[in-house]
Amino acid sequence: xxPHHSLTRLPLRIALGGSLAALIGLVAYRLRALxxxxxxxxxxxxxxVFAAGGLSWSTSMIGFFAAASALTRxxxxxxxxxxxxxxxxSRPRTATQVLANGGxxxxxxxxxxxxxxxxxxxxxxxxxxxxxxxxxxxxELGVLSPSPPRSLRTGRPVPPGTSGAVSxxxxxxxxxxxxxxxxxxxxxLPRWPVVTAGSLGAILDSLLGATLQARYHCSHCQCILExxxxxxxxxxxxxxGLPGMTxxxxxxxxxxxxxxxxxxxxxxxxxRRRSASAGS
Ligand SMILES: [Zn+2]
Numbered sequence: 643x644x645p646h647h648s649l650t651r652l653p654l655r656i657a658l659g660g661s662l663a664a665l666i667g668l669v670a671y672r673l674r675a676l677x678x679x680x681x682x683x684x685x686x687x688x689x690x691v692f693a694a695g696g697l698s699w700s701t702s703m704i705g706f707f708a709a710a711s712a713l714t715r716x717x718x719x720x721x722x723x724x725x726x727x728x729x730x731x732s733r734p735r736t737a738t739q740v741l742a743n744g745g746x747x748x749x750x751x752x753x754x755x756x757x758x759x760x761x762x763x764x765x766x767x768x769x770x771x772x773x774x775x776x777x778x779x780x781x782e783l784g785v786l787s788p789s790p791p792r793s794l795r796t797g798r799p800v801p802p803g804t805s806g807a808v809s810x811x812x813x814x815x816x817x818x819x820x821x822x823x824x825x826x827x828x829x830x831l832p833r834w835p836v837v838t839a840g841s842l843g844a845i846l847d848s849l850l851g852a853t854l855q856a857r858y859h860c861s862h863c864q865c866i867l868e869x870x871x872x873x874x875x876x877x878x879x880x881x882x883g884l885p886g887m888t889x890x891x892x893x894x895x896x897x898x899x900x901x902x903x904x905x906x907x908x909x910x911x912x913x914r915r916r917s918a919s920a921g922s
Contacts, residue, residue: 652693652755659692659700660685666704671734675711679737687740687748694751695764702768702826703747706775709822710743713782721785742890743774746897764828765835769904770897772823772840777847777893779819784812794852805868805889806852816844835907843900850892856883 667685670676676684684707692700741748747770754763781803784791790799791807800807820840824833858867862876868889870878 655693655696656689660689662692662700663688666707670707670711673711674734675714676740677734677736680735680740683737683740684744687744687751690748690751690755691767694754695767698828699751699754699764699767702771702823703744705826706771706778706823709819710775710778710782713779716782717786738890742893743778743897744771745894746770746901747774750901764831765908766839766901766904768823768827768831768836769839769843770901772820772836773843773847773897773900774893775819775823776816776840776844777819777896779822780812780816780844780848783815783818784809787811794848804866805855805892806848806850808848817841820844835904835911839900839904839907842903843896846899847892847896850887850895851889854884854887855889855892856880856885856887 663685666688667676667681670684671678671681688700688703691703747767750763750767750770753761754767785802787802787809788811789809790802791804791809791812792798793800793804793807795806802809817837820837821833823840824836827833827836855868857880858870858878859865859881860867860872860874860876860878863872863874865872865874866881867878870880872878
Protein backbone atom coordinates (compact mmCIF):
# COMPACT_ATOMS: atom_id res chain seq x y z
CA UNK A 643 0.00 0.00 0.00
CA UNK A 644 1.45 3.36 -0.99
CA PRO A 645 1.64 6.14 1.61
CA HIS A 646 -0.63 8.23 -0.59
CA HIS A 647 -3.28 5.54 -0.57
CA SER A 648 -3.16 5.08 3.19
CA LEU A 649 -3.28 8.84 3.83
CA THR A 650 -6.36 9.42 1.67
CA ARG A 651 -8.29 6.95 3.80
CA LEU A 652 -6.80 8.24 7.05
CA PRO A 653 -9.93 10.04 8.40
CA LEU A 654 -11.96 6.84 8.01
CA ARG A 655 -9.24 4.76 9.69
CA ILE A 656 -9.01 7.22 12.59
CA ALA A 657 -12.79 7.20 13.06
CA LEU A 658 -12.98 3.39 12.97
CA GLY A 659 -9.88 2.88 15.10
CA GLY A 660 -10.97 5.59 17.54
CA SER A 661 -14.35 3.91 18.10
CA LEU A 662 -12.79 0.47 18.59
CA ALA A 663 -10.06 1.81 20.88
CA ALA A 664 -12.52 3.90 22.94
CA LEU A 665 -14.74 0.84 23.41
CA ILE A 666 -11.81 -1.32 24.56
CA GLY A 667 -10.56 1.47 26.85
CA LEU A 668 -14.00 1.73 28.43
CA VAL A 669 -14.28 -2.02 28.99
CA ALA A 670 -10.74 -2.09 30.49
CA TYR A 671 -11.65 0.81 32.77
CA ARG A 672 -14.85 -0.95 33.91
CA LEU A 673 -12.85 -4.14 34.56
CA ARG A 674 -10.35 -2.04 36.55
CA ALA A 675 -7.49 -3.12 34.27
CA LEU A 676 -6.83 0.60 33.59
CA UNK A 677 -7.50 3.77 35.55
CA UNK A 678 -9.02 6.83 33.83
CA UNK A 679 -5.70 8.19 32.50
CA UNK A 680 -4.61 4.70 31.52
CA UNK A 681 -7.82 4.18 29.53
CA UNK A 682 -7.31 7.50 27.69
CA UNK A 683 -3.67 6.65 26.88
CA UNK A 684 -4.69 3.19 25.68
CA UNK A 685 -7.48 4.62 23.50
CA UNK A 686 -5.04 7.12 21.93
CA UNK A 687 -2.44 4.43 21.31
CA UNK A 688 -5.06 2.06 19.89
CA UNK A 689 -6.37 4.74 17.51
CA UNK A 690 -2.86 5.42 16.14
CA VAL A 691 -2.16 1.70 15.77
CA PHE A 692 -5.39 1.06 13.87
CA ALA A 693 -4.87 4.13 11.66
CA ALA A 694 -1.36 2.93 10.80
CA GLY A 695 -1.76 -0.81 10.44
CA GLY A 696 -5.48 -1.58 10.44
CA LEU A 697 -6.75 -4.83 11.94
CA SER A 698 -3.48 -6.73 11.43
CA TRP A 699 -1.58 -4.32 13.74
CA SER A 700 -4.51 -3.97 16.13
CA THR A 701 -4.90 -7.74 16.59
CA SER A 702 -1.43 -8.08 18.15
CA MET A 703 -1.95 -4.97 20.35
CA ILE A 704 -5.36 -6.16 21.61
CA GLY A 705 -4.03 -9.70 22.15
CA PHE A 706 -1.03 -8.40 24.11
CA PHE A 707 -3.24 -6.17 26.25
CA ALA A 708 -5.91 -8.83 26.93
CA ALA A 709 -3.33 -11.47 27.90
CA ALA A 710 -1.36 -9.02 30.07
CA SER A 711 -4.54 -7.94 31.91
CA ALA A 712 -5.58 -11.56 32.46
CA LEU A 713 -2.13 -12.54 33.79
CA THR A 714 -2.16 -9.54 36.14
CA ARG A 715 -5.31 -10.98 37.75
CA UNK A 716 -3.89 -14.48 37.94
CA UNK A 717 -2.94 -15.46 41.50
CA UNK A 718 -4.35 -12.20 42.86
CA UNK A 719 -4.47 -13.38 46.48
CA UNK A 720 -0.87 -14.58 46.37
CA UNK A 721 0.30 -11.31 44.75
CA UNK A 722 -1.52 -9.23 47.37
CA UNK A 723 0.13 -11.28 50.12
CA UNK A 724 3.55 -10.59 48.61
CA UNK A 725 2.84 -6.85 48.09
CA UNK A 726 6.28 -6.57 46.56
CA UNK A 727 8.48 -3.50 46.80
CA UNK A 728 5.74 -1.02 47.54
CA UNK A 729 3.95 -1.91 44.32
CA UNK A 730 0.34 -2.86 44.87
CA UNK A 731 -0.50 -6.00 42.98
CA SER A 732 -3.31 -6.04 40.41
CA ARG A 733 -3.89 -2.28 40.67
CA PRO A 734 -5.37 -0.62 37.53
CA ARG A 735 -2.58 0.51 35.19
CA THR A 736 -1.91 4.23 34.85
CA ALA A 737 -1.25 6.36 31.74
CA THR A 738 2.48 6.30 32.53
CA GLN A 739 2.48 2.51 32.64
CA VAL A 740 0.47 2.27 29.41
CA LEU A 741 2.87 4.63 27.62
CA ALA A 742 5.91 2.83 29.08
CA ASN A 743 4.70 -0.36 27.40
CA GLY A 744 2.95 1.05 24.32
CA GLY A 745 4.61 4.44 23.68
CA UNK A 746 7.30 3.10 21.35
CA UNK A 747 4.67 1.05 19.47
CA UNK A 748 2.55 4.22 19.12
CA UNK A 749 5.57 6.17 17.81
CA UNK A 750 6.24 3.40 15.28
CA UNK A 751 2.58 3.65 14.19
CA UNK A 752 3.16 7.35 13.44
CA UNK A 753 6.34 6.48 11.50
CA UNK A 754 4.45 3.78 9.59
CA UNK A 755 1.75 6.32 8.66
CA UNK A 756 4.26 8.91 7.45
CA UNK A 757 6.57 6.27 5.88
CA UNK A 758 9.86 8.14 5.77
CA UNK A 759 11.97 6.37 3.15
CA UNK A 760 8.90 4.30 2.21
CA UNK A 761 9.79 1.79 4.92
CA UNK A 762 7.57 -0.80 6.53
CA UNK A 763 7.58 -0.58 10.33
CA UNK A 764 5.53 -3.70 11.05
CA UNK A 765 8.46 -5.79 12.31
CA UNK A 766 9.86 -3.14 14.74
CA UNK A 767 6.29 -2.48 15.93
CA UNK A 768 5.74 -6.17 16.69
CA UNK A 769 9.16 -6.40 18.36
CA UNK A 770 8.36 -3.48 20.70
CA UNK A 771 5.07 -5.16 21.58
CA UNK A 772 6.79 -8.53 22.04
CA UNK A 773 9.29 -6.97 24.47
CA UNK A 774 6.48 -5.39 26.50
CA UNK A 775 4.59 -8.69 26.47
CA UNK A 776 7.70 -10.70 27.43
CA UNK A 777 8.42 -8.39 30.37
CA UNK A 778 4.78 -8.39 31.55
CA UNK A 779 4.48 -12.19 31.36
CA UNK A 780 7.85 -12.61 33.11
CA UNK A 781 6.77 -10.26 35.92
CA GLU A 782 3.19 -11.45 36.39
CA LEU A 783 3.95 -15.19 36.14
CA GLY A 784 7.49 -15.07 37.54
CA VAL A 785 6.20 -13.56 40.78
CA LEU A 786 4.26 -16.83 41.33
CA SER A 787 7.48 -18.89 41.09
CA PRO A 788 7.74 -21.46 43.91
CA SER A 789 11.43 -20.66 44.38
CA PRO A 790 12.61 -17.06 44.96
CA PRO A 791 14.24 -15.32 41.97
CA ARG A 792 17.95 -14.51 41.95
CA SER A 793 19.35 -11.02 41.46
CA LEU A 794 21.28 -10.58 38.20
CA ARG A 795 23.62 -8.27 40.08
CA THR A 796 24.52 -10.35 43.13
CA GLY A 797 23.30 -13.84 42.17
CA ARG A 798 21.60 -14.04 45.55
CA PRO A 799 17.91 -14.91 46.12
CA VAL A 800 15.74 -11.76 46.44
CA PRO A 801 12.01 -11.15 47.14
CA PRO A 802 9.66 -12.07 44.24
CA GLY A 803 8.93 -9.11 41.96
CA THR A 804 12.32 -7.44 42.44
CA SER A 805 13.41 -5.70 39.22
CA GLY A 806 16.45 -7.33 37.65
CA ALA A 807 15.85 -10.69 39.31
CA VAL A 808 15.25 -13.86 37.32
CA SER A 809 13.66 -17.25 37.93
CA UNK A 810 13.15 -20.28 35.68
CA UNK A 811 9.37 -19.73 35.60
CA UNK A 812 9.87 -16.03 34.81
CA UNK A 813 12.33 -16.79 31.99
CA UNK A 814 10.00 -19.34 30.38
CA UNK A 815 7.12 -16.86 30.73
CA UNK A 816 9.31 -14.19 29.06
CA UNK A 817 9.80 -16.35 25.95
CA UNK A 818 6.10 -17.26 26.08
CA UNK A 819 5.08 -13.59 26.10
CA UNK A 820 7.27 -12.77 23.07
CA UNK A 821 6.10 -15.89 21.19
CA UNK A 822 2.46 -15.02 21.90
CA UNK A 823 2.82 -11.67 20.10
CA UNK A 824 4.76 -13.32 17.26
CA UNK A 825 1.90 -15.80 16.75
CA UNK A 826 -0.53 -12.87 16.36
CA UNK A 827 1.67 -11.31 13.64
CA UNK A 828 0.46 -11.19 10.03
CA UNK A 829 1.10 -14.54 8.31
CA UNK A 830 3.32 -12.94 5.66
CA LEU A 831 5.96 -12.07 8.29
CA PRO A 832 8.63 -14.37 9.76
CA ARG A 833 8.01 -15.05 13.46
CA TRP A 834 11.58 -15.60 14.69
CA PRO A 835 12.73 -11.94 14.48
CA VAL A 836 9.76 -10.94 16.66
CA VAL A 837 10.52 -13.61 19.28
CA THR A 838 14.27 -12.87 19.20
CA ALA A 839 14.02 -9.07 19.35
CA GLY A 840 11.22 -9.22 21.96
CA SER A 841 13.19 -11.59 24.21
CA LEU A 842 16.38 -9.52 23.87
CA GLY A 843 14.39 -6.43 24.85
CA ALA A 844 13.07 -8.20 27.95
CA ILE A 845 16.58 -9.41 28.87
CA LEU A 846 17.83 -5.82 28.58
CA ASP A 847 14.90 -4.82 30.80
CA SER A 848 16.14 -7.22 33.50
CA LEU A 849 19.76 -6.06 33.13
CA LEU A 850 18.78 -2.38 33.42
CA GLY A 851 16.48 -3.28 36.30
CA ALA A 852 19.41 -4.87 38.11
CA THR A 853 21.86 -2.02 37.49
CA LEU A 854 20.68 1.46 36.46
CA GLN A 855 17.15 1.40 37.84
CA ALA A 856 16.74 3.56 40.94
CA ARG A 857 16.23 1.75 44.24
CA TYR A 858 15.20 3.35 47.49
CA HIS A 859 15.61 2.36 51.11
CA CYS A 860 13.33 3.43 53.94
CA SER A 861 14.98 3.37 57.34
CA HIS A 862 11.60 3.55 59.07
CA CYS A 863 10.21 0.25 57.75
CA GLN A 864 13.60 -1.13 56.62
CA CYS A 865 12.34 -1.90 53.11
CA ILE A 866 13.86 -1.61 49.63
CA LEU A 867 11.52 0.16 47.18
CA GLU A 868 11.29 1.03 43.48
CA UNK A 869 9.58 4.36 44.16
CA UNK A 870 10.18 6.65 47.15
CA UNK A 871 6.40 6.91 47.82
CA UNK A 872 5.01 4.15 49.99
CA UNK A 873 2.43 3.61 52.73
CA UNK A 874 4.66 4.60 55.64
CA UNK A 875 5.53 7.77 57.58
CA UNK A 876 9.22 7.16 56.83
CA UNK A 877 11.09 8.86 54.00
CA UNK A 878 12.86 6.64 51.45
CA UNK A 879 16.32 7.57 50.12
CA UNK A 880 17.87 6.43 46.83
CA UNK A 881 20.55 3.83 47.54
CA UNK A 882 21.45 2.69 44.00
CA GLY A 883 20.72 3.34 40.34
CA LEU A 884 20.22 6.63 38.51
CA PRO A 885 17.78 9.31 39.67
CA GLY A 886 14.68 9.29 37.43
CA MET A 887 15.44 5.79 36.10
CA THR A 888 12.07 4.33 37.07
CA UNK A 889 10.71 0.89 36.23
CA UNK A 890 8.49 2.59 33.61
CA UNK A 891 11.47 4.26 31.91
CA UNK A 892 13.35 0.94 31.90
CA UNK A 893 10.31 -0.71 30.25
CA UNK A 894 10.16 2.01 27.58
CA UNK A 895 13.93 1.69 26.87
CA UNK A 896 13.57 -2.08 26.54
CA UNK A 897 10.77 -1.78 23.95
CA UNK A 898 12.85 0.82 22.06
CA UNK A 899 15.86 -1.52 22.02
CA UNK A 900 13.69 -4.39 20.73
CA UNK A 901 12.34 -2.18 17.92
CA UNK A 902 15.85 -1.07 16.91
CA UNK A 903 17.09 -4.65 16.96
CA UNK A 904 14.20 -5.77 14.72
CA UNK A 905 14.99 -2.87 12.37
CA UNK A 906 18.60 -4.14 12.16
CA UNK A 907 17.42 -7.71 11.49
CA UNK A 908 15.02 -6.51 8.78
CA UNK A 909 17.72 -4.34 7.15
CA UNK A 910 20.17 -7.25 7.20
CA UNK A 911 17.64 -9.56 5.57
CA UNK A 912 16.79 -6.94 2.97
CA UNK A 913 20.42 -6.42 1.95
CA ARG A 914 21.04 -10.20 1.84
CA ARG A 915 18.01 -10.57 -0.41
CA ARG A 916 19.25 -7.73 -2.61
CA SER A 917 22.75 -9.15 -2.99
CA ALA A 918 21.30 -12.61 -3.66
CA SER A 919 19.07 -11.30 -6.45
CA ALA A 920 21.95 -9.17 -7.83
CA GLY A 921 24.19 -12.25 -7.88
CA SER A 922 21.71 -14.45 -9.76
ZN1 LIG B 1 8.87 2.93 55.04
